[in-house]
Amino acid sequence: MAEAHRSGCPINLSVEVLGDSWSLVVIRDIMFGGRRHYRQLLNESEEGIASNILSDRLKRLTSDGLITKAQDPAHRQRQLYSLTEQAVQLVPVLVQLGNWGRKFLPASPELSVRAQLLDEGGPQLWEEFMQELRVIHLGADPAAGAPSVMERLEKAYREAVASS
Amino acid sequence: MAEAHRSGCPINLSVEVLGDSWSLVVIRDIMFGGRRHYRQLLNESEEGIASNILSDRLKRLTSDGLITKAQDPAHRQRQLYSLTEQAVQLVPVLVQLGNWGRKFLPASPELSVRAQLLDEGGPQLWEEFMQELRVIHLGADPAAGAPSVMERLEKAYREAVASS
DNA sequence: GATATCCGCTTGCACTATGCAAGCAGTATC
């Protein structure tokens, strides 16, 4: 049988799934950092996650339906992690969380630029970004046109790093 | 000296402060549930928090600047917990988190009504609600006029319970 | 004015999660 939940409150349920020190950080790295493999997530982690914790979180996120795992066609032993639609829809949560951290916690300016841009862009920009994530992770059809939100976020970040 | 942070990323910093099983649930109870004392938070907790954990979280949230503690003027030994401005500004985070849980997790309809209402109301309603929280917790001047957002949320919840 | 109850916690203890370091078998590279 399925695991019992503490309550049916939507906030509580979200906390049960996401409320720990690492889950959202791993999702952030896959979503904004473009990390797709285990070693990438392990070695390029800003915060220095431990290998056993990463392994455990990837398993839990998979069984919770937030990420999927597939063999990388290029390298046989390499596993490719992708976000699911459920995880893509965490964008508004991560934006608000980033915005709050930016306002009240000692966030570094370079790393705050992206959060600020996403905050100022509003729901419309979030949706645009989510659509890009669907292209990358879920194989959705790309929408031709303006420079991607991901590129704009990267550009702003690089400029912030350069001028710091 | 102050504790070191894992990184300056705003999302990571928020996770460091809020990323555990109970912090956001306690804040939710104070914010939406109107719980202001220890016993209330302990006994009326939907999820059944343990007393030592509640004690620890209240201390941590206090030292993180999210809540304050004061003697209740009515009862000498009773302590009154209040939200700070920093916690009030968690409203958008909690709304998005509730909305996500409502969409993807087995949330009960009664408890989802408030999340839905806040989602549909958008940033304008959130700001209105935040202003009410400032009146309740920070002693701000009340704005006379329409029925409060808190009352509207309560009404929708009661109706949902009645019709279930 | 004695008794019982409520107040915000604390303590003890078992269990689980976390963090660190090392290791491992199966590719891929040179």
Place this chain on the structure above:
DNA sequence: GATACTGCTTGCATAGTGCAAGCGGATATC
């Protein structure tokens, strides 16, 4: 054929969680 990279696992010490019971002081009840 040696070396390094792949996604992990294992062992172990420490920290956090969950449960039950208790505690001194303040308050309500009779």
